[in-house]
Amino acid sequence: MKPLDALIRQYVKPVVKGENANIAKRTVRVSASSGDRAFIEFTQHFVDPDKTVFDVTLHIAPVSYWEWLNRQHADAGLAPDGRGALASRAVMPPKGVAWDPDPEGFFPSRWAFLDEGIDACGELLAQELERSVFPLARHLLNRSALLEEMKNPSAPTVLRMSPIMQEIVLIIDDYPEEQVSQLLVSAEESGTPASFVEWARRRLALRP
Known part of the structure; x- marks a missing residue:
């Protein structure tokens, strides 16, 4: 071994x-x-x-x-x-x-x-x-x-995605829909890829 x-x-x-x-x-x-x-x-x-x-x-x-x-x-x-x-x-x-x-x-x-x-x-x-x-x-x-x-990392950490995309994937399933929708508008205005925004909106619409 x-x-x-x-x-x-x-x-x-x-x-x-x-x-x-x-x-x-x-x-x-x-x-x-x-x-x-x-x-x-x-x-x-x-x-x-x-x-x-x-x-x-x-x-x-x-x-x-x-x-x-x-x-x-x-x-x-x-x-x-x-x-x-x-x-x-x-x-x-x-x-x-x-x-x-x-x-x-x-x-x-x-x-x-x-x-x-x-x-x-x-x-x-x-x-x-x-x-x-x-x-x-x-x-x-x-x-x-x-x-x-x-x-606010407590130690060096490798992160993927932009900060606004990170936040969206972490709140999209549980946070109030209005809050997620507002963040998606901000993401769109800041140049986040349209494919991600579209995916997130579909996921949000399908929430129970």
Whole structure:
């Protein structure tokens, strides 16, 4: 078994089980009742002959954003995955298991361990998942919380779409129709692509 997979099996899977989440290969999935999903992905980088080097990334994929991305395949019933993330954030490693521990280094988000250091890395990773990553994932599966976080990020985060489009996909299913309609008018006036505005108006009209 590859060292990263051994680490995931020994240290990540027990945390996932305790969090009532799901894991397949190197991806953990956390689901909300709305259909929105969070993904914790482990990505290995073959950049060091001596160490296993990898990133841990939290992705948040609201189903509304996923359905916009896959609007041409609406009948396929595709479930959200990490490719449909509206927001992504690296899980930063403690200094002792960071591959590039220099704060001004190029790759501060990369975790790393020697084969004999797998236990130390695994224990720190499990602690980080329990203490920070899973609570944050569940918090951001609330769209209002995600919208606030995107407006005022508490840590570096990769965001997709323009701010006004982000807000629309996060409020379109639950906020008062008048509020969404007014925002769509503003989006249209500010040059938001017509295809997005049309899609959003159709979605709004079909709300229960």
